[in-house]
Amino acid sequence: MTSDPNIHPTVDNAPDGTVLTSAPQDTAIDRAAAAARRVVDALLRTDPVNANLERVAEELDSIAAHLEEHAPEVEDRLIDMWHGEGVTRHDPATGPENALAPPLVLAGRADGSVEGVVQLTFPYQGPPGHVHGGVAALLLDHTLGVANAWAGRSGATAQLNVRYHRPTPLFEPLTICGRLVSQEGRKINTIGEIKTADGTVCVSVEALFIDKTVPRPR
Numbered sequence: 001m002t003s004d005p006n007i008h009p010t011v012d013n014a015p016d017g018t019v020l021t022s023a024p025q026d027t028a029i030d031r032a033a034a035a036a037r038r039v040v041d042a043l044l045r046t047d048p049v050n051a052n053l054e055r056v057a058e059e060l061d062s063i064a065a066h067l068e069e070h071a072p073e074v075e076d077r078l079i080d081m082w083h084g085e086g087v088t089r090h091d092p093a094t095g096p097e098n099a100l101a102p103p104l105v106l107a108g109r110a111d112g113s114v115e116g117v118v119q120l121t122f123p124y125q126g127p128p129g130h131v132h133g134g135v136a137a138l139l140l141d142h143t144l145g146v147a148n149a150w151a152g153r154s155g156a157t158a159q160l161n162v163r164y165h166r167p168t169p170l171f172e173p174l175t176i177c178g179r180l181v182s183q184e185g186r187k188i189n190t191i192g193e194i195k196t197a198d199g200t201v202c203v204s205v206e207a208l209f210i211d212k213t214v215p216r217p218r
């Protein structure tokens with residue numbers, strides 16, 4: 001079992017149920033991102049006529065200006081973001097620091113798969129009351145990347161073939177899973193699904209990853 005946070009856990013060295021994504025922490029950045037996520041959701045839920053959105057816009061603009069004032073150069077920020085070798089805290093699928101991420105939490109299973117449960121709301125809507133197809137693809141692409149890491153491989157997505165079987169509901173727990181199924185040299189084949197609580201498959205994917213990654217900025 002691995003204890004070094006810089007070594008990514010795999011099915012061979014870590015127990016069933018190992019959380020593979022960055023756990024939300026009780027830090028100011030995670031609390032701020034959670035609040036921002038709540039704002040994005042609430043803006044879509046609120047009554048646009050009666051919620052005094054003029055004042056809301058002013059206050060949000062003022063917060064954004066404050067954050068921008070304290071933003072380092074992009075090159076420096078990138079180095080800081082990619083510090084160490086561990087999982088990312090800023091990606092749009094699982095990143096607790098990214099207000100766009102639901103965030104999805106994924107755990108590794110002893111059978112080699114990875115799995116997480118997430119409930120999506122209005123910001124992720126495509127068809128009425130249902131999940132946007134691009135959002136489903138985003139969450140699955142990332143889940144498959146994590147599944148590769150759990151199997152001890154990594155790579156860039158070269159192909160992601162998505163099949164939308166039926167509309168994926170918002171406001172319901174969805175199980176997202178993935179697993180590496182075969183590999184040949186640099187080619188890694190990985191599959192995944194999004195299912196509702198009763199096991200109905202809404203989206204399934206088959207992907208080809210190629211063992212090559214963009215180096216972390218230093």
Ligand SMILES: CCCCCCCC/C=C\CCCCCCCC(=O)SCCNC(=O)CCNC(=O)[C@H](O)C(C)(C)COP(=O)(O)OP(=O)(O)OC[C@H]1O[C@@H](n2cnc3c(N)ncnc32)[C@H](O)[C@@H]1OP(=O)(O)O
Pocket residue numbers: 008085086087088091141142143144145146149154155156157158159186187208210212
């Ligand atoms: C966030 C990271 C956190 C890291 C933390 C570490 C812990 C892990 C935890 C968590 C994991 C996180 C999970 C993240 C998941 C997200 C993944 C993404 O979204 S990746 C971005 C989107 N993808 C790209 O931008 C690729 C862009 N494309 C490329 O860079 C190249 O095209 C690449 C690397 C895919 C291939 O280029 P070449 O030059 O290296 O290789 P060539 O020689 O072209 O191909 C090698 C073989 O593969 C086939 N091939 C290549 N691309 C193909 C394709 N699209 N379809 C079919 N075959 C293809 C070729 O025909 C060739 O096959 P023959 O050896 O001849 O048999």
